[in-house]
Structure formats: C-alpha cells, structure tokens
Amino acid sequence: MAATIGGNKVAFLATDGVEQVELDRPWHDLGEAGATTELVSPNPDEIQGFNHLDKGDRRKVDKSLDEANPEDYDALVLPGGVANGDFIRTDRRAVRFVRSFFDAGKPISVICHGGWVLIEADVVRGKRMTSWPSLRTDLTSAGAEWVDEEVVTDNGLVSSRSPKDLDAFCAKTIEEIGEGRHRRR
Numbered sequence: 728m729a730a731t732i733g734g735n736k737v738a739f740l741a742t743d744g745v746e747q748v749e750l751d752r753p754w755h756d757l758g759e760a761g762a763t764t765e766l767v768s769p770n771p772d773e774i775q776g777f778n779h780l781d782k783g784d785r786r787k788v789d790k791s792l793d794e795a796n797p798e799d800y801d802a803l804v805l806p807g808g809v810a811n812g813d814f815i816r817t818d819r820r821a822v823r824f825v826r827s828f829f830d831a832g833k834p835i836s837v838i839c840h841g842g843w844v845l846i847e848a849d850v851v852r853g854k855r856m857t858s859w860p861s862l863r864t865d866l867t868s869a870g871a872e873w874v875d876e877e878v879v880t881d882n883g884l885v886s887s888r889s890p891k892d893l894d895a896f897c898a899k900t901i902e903e904i905g906e907g908r909h910r911r912r
Contacts, residue, residue, distance in 0.1 A: 733761030744810025747776030747783035807839020883909030
C-alpha cells in the first residue's frame, strides 16, 4: 500500500449486525497504512458481525459510545450491514458522535447501509454519494445526489456501495485521511 497515514487515529462505529467484511477489511488496510484503529459501539463489551444473513465473528469493543470522545480521532469509518445501520441511526449518542466528525471537517467513510446514519445526522444534503441501492431513495429524499459508482468522494466524505467495492473504498479512505480535515460546504 503506497499511502501512509501513521499518527492518525480512526474510529470505527459499529454494533451488532455489522457486515463483517466491511469492518475487517478497512480495519486491516488502515492499520497496514499506519493508522491506529478503535472500535466504538453502543455495546460496551463486544459486537456480533454478520456475513450477509449468517452470523460471523464477535469483535471486542475498544470504547463504548459513552467513553469515546470524537476529539480524540482524526477520522470515522461507518461499516454497513442492515441491522448495524438501523441500530446505529436510532442511537442519539451515535448520531451526535457522527455529526461531530462532520462539523469538524474530519474525513468520514461510509459503505453500504451505513449511509442511514449520515441521513439521521442530517449531513447528506447537497453531497454526492453512493450506497447500497436500496438506500437511493432515502439519500435523495434527504438531499443527497445519489450515483451508482464504486466509490464517491465529496469534501472528505467517502461512500461506496458494497463489499465488491472495498478495494476502491479502502484506497480512497486512506487518501482522504492523509489529506486531513476538509472544509465542508
């Protein structure tokens, strides 16, 4: 991997129902590029990953939402998974956590159903994004310009559709973290 992001600390916000590959692959690639990664969750102990509809591995949580301070992180990754996205978007603490990254201009990367969380945080209006196809109406209704592309970047907001886009998603996430904060329009 060409880019390095050593010295950057990245929060991964997820809970039960996270699409395991959408957590594990970016976690690995960002770590290989030098970032320190932490799993932040509404669940204080561990979360259950899924491989589509089948249970995957359990992952130990590094910090609960009550312990995590957005100011301690340089970037945020929101993995997908239908249940994960739905659970996270209904947790007011999680929505505030996400919104603080956006307001600070810190890079945010979202894949698949993670876009629901950004809609709930009211940060997609005027943004060009992609997602799992079933979120198209949700994103456009919230004011985003939805496109069907493997990876889309808009001022430090990286979005992808599905696990098949992970190569492009991880590379663009590393690039945006390397660029640092972005001025939001």
